[in-house]
Amino acid sequence: MKENILKPLRTFGRSKGKPLSTNQELLMQKEYPKIDISKSVEFAKNPLSNIEGEVWLEIGFGGAEHLLWQAKNNPDITIIGVEPFLNGIVKAVKGVVDQGLRNILLYRGDARQIINLLPDSSINRVFILFPDPWQKKRHNKRRLINEKLLSDLYRVIQKGGALRFGSDITDYVDWVLTKIKRHNGYEWHASERKDWMERPENWPKTRYLEKALREGRQGYFFDFIKF
Numbered sequence: 001m002k003e004n005i006l007k008p009l010r011t012f013g014r015s016k017g018k019p020l021s022t023n024q025e026l027l028m029q030k031e032y033p034k035i036d037i038s039k040s041v042e043f044a045k046n047p048l049s050n051i052e053g054e055v056w057l058e059i060g061f062g063g064a065e066h067l068l069w070q071a072k073n074n075p076d077i078t079i080i081g082v083e084p085f086l087n088g089i090v091k092a093v094k095g096v097v098d099q100g101l102r103n104i105l106l107y108r109g110d111a112r113q114i115i116n117l118l119p120d121s122s123i124n125r126v127f128i129l130f131p132d133p134w135q136k137k138r139h140n141k142r143r144l145i146n147e148k149l150l151s152d153l154y155r156v157i158q159k160g161g162a163l164r165f166g167s168d169i170t171d172y173v174d175w176v177l178t179k180i181k182r183h184n185g186y187e188w189h190a191s192e193r194k195d196w197m198e199r200p201e202n203w204p205k206t207r208y209l210e211k212a213l214r215e216g217r218q219g220y221f222f223d224f225i226k227f
Ligand SMILES: C[S@@+](CC[C@H](N)C(=O)[O-])C[C@H]1O[C@@H](n2cnc3c(N)ncnc32)[C@H](O)[C@@H]1O
Pocket: 009, 011, 059, 060, 061, 062, 063, 082, 083, 084, 085, 088, 109, 110, 111, 112, 128, 129, 130, 131, 132, 133, 144, 206, 207, 208, 209
C-alpha cells in the first residue's frame, strides 16, 4: 500500500530555519544531548524500558509552548516531544533548562519513525495540535493525519488513553473526523457535548493558535479515546 512507505514529508524542506545564535549553539551542544532520544541506540533497541509512570507524546510541538506547559504542570509524567524543525527543538531545550524541567525527552525527526519504534500500548496520551493543514486538495495526501497514522497510534496508545487533536481548518477537522469514524477504534461523544469549540483548561494556547485567533479563525478541540 502506498501509504506504508515512509516518504519524507514536505515539511522537512524548512526543518533547518534561521541560523542559531551562539547561545543556542551552546544549548544544542551541552544540553540537548542530555534529553535527545533521536540518536540513542539504547532507545531504538529498548524504547521506554527505563521510564516509570505515564508517557505522553506530542507530535509536531512547533514552538514548544504546549510541551513545556504540560511538562511543568505534570511533573510525574514523561513527555516525549517530536519535531523536525531545529528552531523548535532549540526552544524546547531552552525551556527545559530555564524552567529546570526533568520530564521532557526530545525526538528530532519524523513522528512516524518514533511511532514505529514504540511498543504496543505504551503511551497514555498523544497530542497533535494544529498540524500543517495542506489545504489544497492535491496536497491533502501530505497531511500528517491519515488512516495509517491513526492505526499506528491506535497500536501504541493504551486502552482508555487519548489522542488529542486540534485545528483551525474546518476541512482538516472534517478529514480527521471522517477517518476517526471509519477507524472505529476511537470514541468521541460528538452528540453529547458541543465542547469541540471550547479550548479545555488543560490545553494552553500556542503561538500558532494565537495567530489563528488574531486572523479570525476558530480553534476546534478534540479528545478521541481509544476503546
Ligand atoms: C502548524 S505547526 C503547529 C505547531 C504546534 N503544534 C502548535 O500548535 O503551535 C505544525 C508542526 O508540525 C511539525 N511537523 C510536520 N510534520 C511532522 C512530522 N512528520 N513529525 C513531527 N512533526 C511534524 C512541523 O514542523 C510544525 O512544527
